[in-house]
Amino acid sequence: MPATQEEIVIKALDSFRIELPSWGFANTGTRFGKFIQPGAATTIEEKLADAGQVHKFTGCCPTVAVHVLWDFPHGVSSVPETVQLATKYGVRIGAINPNVFQDQIYKYGSLGNPDPTVREKALAHILDSIQIASLTGSRDISLWFADGSNFPGTANIRRRKHWFIEGLRAAHDRLAEGQRMLVEYKPFEPAFYHTDIADWGMALLMARAAGPKAKVLVDTGHHYQGQNIEQIVAWLLDEDMLGGFHFNDRRYADDDLTLGCIDPYQVFRIFHEILLYEFETGRRADIAYMVDQSHNLKGKIEEMIQTALTAQELYAKAALVDHAKLLEHQQRSELVDAEECLKQAFATDVRPYLRQWRRAHGLPEDPLAAFRASGYQQRIDRERAEKNLAAASGAYA
Ligand code: AFD
Ligand code: MN
Ligand code: MN
Numbered sequence: 001m002p003a004t005q006e007e008i009v010i011k012a013l014d015s016f017r018i019e020l021p022s023w024g025f026a027n028t029g030t031r032f033g034k035f036i037q038p039g040a041a042t043t044i045e046e047k048l049a050d051a052g053q054v055h056k057f058t059g060c061c062p063t064v065a066v067h068v069l070w071d072f073p074h075g076v077s078s079v080p081e082t083v084q085l086a087t088k089y090g091v092r093i094g095a096i097n098p099n100v101f102q103d104q105i106y107k108y109g110s111l112g113n114p115d116p117t118v119r120e121k122a123l124a125h126i127l128d129s130i131q132i133a134s135l136t137g138s139r140d141i142s143l144w145f146a147d148g149s150n151f152p153g154t155a156n157i158r159r160r161k162h163w164f165i166e167g168l169r170a171a172h173d174r175l176a177e178g179q180r181m182l183v184e185y186k187p188f189e190p191a192f193y194h195t196d197i198a199d200w201g202m203a204l205l206m207a208r209a210a211g212p213k214a215k216v217l218v219d220t221g222h223h224y225q226g227q228n229i230e231q232i233v234a235w236l237l238d239e240d241m242l243g244g245f246h247f248n249d250r251r252y253a254d255d256d257l258t259l260g261c262i263d264p265y266q267v268f269r270i271f272h273e274i275l276l277y278e279f280e281t282g283r284r285a286d287i288a289y290m291v292d293q294s295h296n297l298k299g300k301i302e303e304m305i306q307t308a309l310t311a312q313e314l315y316a317k318a319a320l321v322d323h324a325k326l327l328e329h330q331q332r333s334e335l336v337d338a339e340e341c342l343k344q345a346f347a348t349d350v351r352p353y354l355r356q357w358r359r360a361h362g363l364p365e366d367p368l369a370a371f372r373a374s375g376y377q378q379r380i381d382r383e384r385a386e387k388n389l390a391a392a393s394g395a396y397a
Helices: 005-015 044-058 075-088 104-108 116-136 157-172 200-210 229-238 264-281 300-319 323-331 335-347 351-360 367-374 376-395
Strands: 063-067 092-097 140-143 180-184 214-219 242-247 288-291
Touching (some): 044 300, 044 376, 075 116, 092 116, 140 242, 180 242, 200 214, 200 229, 229 264, 264 300, 264 323, 264 335, 300 335, 300 351, 300 367, 300 376
Parallel strands (some): 063 092, 180 214, 242 288
16 A cells, blocks of 8 residues: 555654754854844844744754854863753753854965964864864764955965865864764855855865765855756765765855745755655665754744755655656656656645644644744843843944
8 A cells, every 4th residue: 555645744744854953043144234233132042942942843953053153152062061951951952063264363374274383273273173073972074164265376275275175174084973074165255255165075085095084064155156056966866975965045146044945946856866866765864954054034933944844845855756666767768757757746745744744743733933932032132132232232333
């Protein structure tokens, strides 16, 4: 007896989890300024409390990615308290994100800096982050580098490639058993002439050179217009080199908008390639689904709830593709029938099944409405307004 649509979706949702970024709850902005929100989180405790709300109402966000400089103000010594705070708010610490892009010493790069003392400092920070990961029980260290240059002729691209491989290898060799290093790529910004790890090919080569515990991290906003992201995903899956995602949506560049707000069909196609890989190989893709968004204008917790619910909905739709039928149509180049396998699944209204899953897990059928009714946002707006508005006056100083 074939599984019903509801059974397929429920099974997919039971295994789908997406990790929240601590930085998504804090005041963020663009290089043109920040719009401060009264209830924004300003401490790691507040970030974990807010993330705990998203998980409480959605049931699919049990872990929180943290940023070492921003979330561990006292470095390694603040780890035990942070781990306790995560437990207090019903979440766990997830990926550890080193920060080798905002200190003044990184003006000309971190692992790619021509000054060996800066490269050493960047490596030391990454090694500290690996130690933090061991203390928090995190599996992944997510490495993003802003390194690059703004003007032709000012950086030796090949030498920087070698410095990066040297630094990544040294870091890789200090990974504990079970830990992974996720190498993220980005075509441009903040560097506007060349970025040292600019595309999936460079990240793949860097990860391969670093060692077997290194994989590629695909940030959906880190691609040129028109790039076929799901093709990159299919290649990395086939090479067993896809470590995970930083999900967001974009209209033009690394806009860090709400997942699915611009192109939900692309997210569906990414999930489809992963689920087709699992169907064809019989292997579970060991992928970290993570959010990486800047919630500059919407309410931060509301936007995070929107993101989690959209991710669940698109993953559920992708789970409804009839893979056996699709493979047959592909084999016979029956183009319309093959395409219809995807379009039928994408067009399926899975919201009744999502509501069923939530009921079965004691969750509100409408998580956003339930959060709004909880009064949590009004409370934190009152409690945090003074320090945030003080920050607002400072933001324009
Ligand atoms: C910025 C970068 C990159 C990185 C993130 C968290 O573009 O996506 O992963 O900050 O450090 O969005
Ligand atoms: Mn990212
Ligand atoms: Mn980004």
